[in-house]
Amino acid sequence: MIIVLSVDHFLISFKRKENPPQMPSLKYAILLSIVTSFLYFRIMRSFEMDSYTTIYIYLFFCAVSYIFYELDYKRRRLPNGPMPWLLSGNMPSFINVKNVDDLFLFWKQRYGGIFTVWIGPIPLVMVSDLPTIKKYFIQHADAFSNRWRNFVTDSIMEGSNGIVQIDGDKWREQRRFALHTLRDFGVGRPLMEQMITLEVTTLMNHMEKTCGLSTKEVNLCPSIAVCVGNIINNMLFGLRFNQDNSYMHRLHSLLDDQSHTVMQPIMGAYIAFTVTTKVPVINGEWDRLMGIKKELLEFLEGQIQKHRENWKEEMMEQEPEDLTYAYMIEVEKRKRAGEDVGFFDDQQLKMLLLDLFFAGMETTVTTLKWAFLLMAKNPRVQQKVQEELDSIAQPMIEIQHRTRLPYIQATINEIQRIANILPINLLRTVAEDIDIDGYQFKKGDLIIPQISILMNDPEIFKNPKDFCPERFLDENLNVKKIDEFLPFSIGRRQCLGESLARAELYLIFANLMQNFKFEVSEDVTTERVLGLTVSPVQYTCKISRRGLDHNQNCVK
Template identity: 60%
Template structure:
């Protein structure tokens, strides 16, 4: 205290000491030169409050001083002149008014000062919160508005998840699609996570996109799951460009040579129909239909690809069909989206369970195919007589190109293996699934089954139904069409991508955008198929009972990606279904109600079911008795 008092005394001892304390700096500020002489506030607990109050009074008085219209006095440029000038201004101020400030005015100054101090204290935090909110606003604007602006309209996506929650929590994916079509039109966008998927679901747009502009909308979507499963860009289903054109052209040529859609292939199908019928006679009464249907159809494709077949009841064929079913379920699971978006998650132990299952299925299918290829190579090496099949034909094509020095193109051993895998899966899964639905629906609707049998009995006098009988069987064909429409086995068509930037109907599609012809929506549209959830074959017949064409009925898709084996599938569906209904009665077990619940996968399957199967008794002229 003594030192402080001494210091104060020294400062007060001469008037000129104040001139040393304050130096007037008009450009910047008044700065303290010797702050030891200035003790504005004590250090008591109320220091902050006093300081705010004092600053409020000081600032108010200072503002009044500078509001004066006084002129600078002479000698203003010197420090003494400046002090004298401001002292004079202060003398002119009404001191009573200054010392008794208006209450509201003083309270405003005081509260403003307190608020400024408070804000200054939390300014860094407020800036961080503001920045966060600004970033969030930009992100939401981008996700919900900006990135959707050039796509067709569609349901509002969830952040990150897109419209996946809509798929996961809906009771019926078919009803969900129909509601979107009614609300947004025939062309709309859904978001699979962060990926936009444009669904084209009206006939005119489907033809415009995938027929008139087929070159732009025929590429396939490449991703980590399909590339890994197929060992790269191989096969024929998931490839595009020159490789796809070459391999598809070769496959179509071979299928035509094998008589697909003609008498040669019809005979091979009938061999399997007869084996199926023999199995049903041997195992009459209660029969689980899934396995014998799979063996029947599987043997048709096995014979064509590998020149071999399995006996009915084969455990190996049943296991192969089970693998294809599991694969169909796995690849449509939402977690596959995670594997596509973040491939590294396939190595994370808690996340890669389904990935490991998929790879185990791939390994078993690879082993089956490799065994068939090795057996064919052994036969060729021994020079044994061979019966043509797809594998031998492909091997000979490669050998011919090597010997002649011709360009090998995209022919190699791995491509052959993956092409066989594609043909095996496509030839098995879709036709087997449709026939499972066919026998289930015939069992649930005995009146429809009876009408088919009456038509077959009246029009086909022989023991078997042939492709030549098809024009005389309009009701049977209508039933098969309605089975395909009702089953609607492709919930989401195989994905296509845009080959290059293009604008159609006011929408701009960038290269790589996912666009698909969503035929499942079209075949459930009540405008073209009234009461679409009702199984009614008569919708495919005109008033005279003849089969009528409905343009919206597109079970094999359209455009350049139309089903490669359409003619084979049509022949199988007709011959297997009609011949078995001609020979057998299919009834539901007593007290059981068969379900038409839809099990989603790459294809939509019915639940497993059993039928009571009885042979229809005939006389020596093949008439029902």
């Protein structure tokens, strides 16, 4: 380890300033190796060395050449970063680390705002300062906005389908359709608030029934998941579940399991060596992931089938009831007009629904899990939040009240910053060869805007581990814009459902905080559980009503 660090320091000190040379293609590298080997043995034979000595010297020469290639040559064209280990890259650095955010921040402080981490033999460039993020992912969005497809993603999405893992014309067409349809269903409009308010009211009634007039210790997370799930289910399928519905709780559990399973280290082996998915014992996580996928797709296929069975001709002239019907109507209209249906097909519909269902639930539910845990762990902030909410003196907090609730907005911002639920942004790839800032990016190279580093950077957020909503307020106690605060990512791959998520977080958080008090025991921690999104450890919360019911009647 000491040797590796010494070599790392040496290479940093003598890093070349000129543009690095092009790396040879694989076929030329193999040809060069064959020719070099032939010449080497001819030369060694001329020195009349015995065969064993010749082989030993040759193997030593190969080993030295390989080490030089791994530790120096292959890294020249990309931004500097931590020295990779042979074969495993920087993966050993993740084994004993308690907080991956701290590791990324350490690398940024050491190597600068753009650096390369090696996932085995695969380089991943992390961009973690705002000017460079804007330069790469906004100014050069065409070059840095593709997605990384691999064996795991293709197996889950059954090829290039959905909306998250696709590129090019298909992505543009399907994203345009999804945005247009979601807007028609009220996203960003008053209709959206009505849908959310209905589910929030249902959730609060359920919580009041659970709590009664006393304090009850409950696991709040499943109830929040049903509330958020019903909002996206209603848009996608026209479907709602009761709070006590076990099937909805099962769907939420599947999404949680999928989020954590895909982040298991063994997934790297499945990607690099696909045969391992068929090897007993080590393919356990793969079988688990495929089982989750199968159960989720059975739910989606069931919803699609119900829509087909309930299809009526008059729907062609009516506003669609949900996104599934909107998709079917779009396909039928194109067919009847003799137009190309483009990338619209049954498989794409199923995977589009899977992406929207996961994205519409997982991120918002996870953020709200953190929200009420952080409120319970920070009673001072909880009290200030409730004092501001009490100033509204209305039975329901609405979107129109937002401008009168700056501390609420600042608190939600701080919850998103502290929760920092995407430890590694969804992987993007370089769409075409490009030279920029002295680096040579090849088509297919992995690169991401590493937003999580910005959210933890002490140069931007003083004492970043402290929960302090006041950091988002200016001297006049108005909400302060901080450019580096990017919880919904940036550029063309910015979150499709941002406006919906913002409205959900605000209305659910504000109304529950207005009506209930949250407490947790001392032993409940804010430890982070790594997955596609980072969740808190499962916790139970003591919940009590705050003295007023929804009709503003005193509760005795």
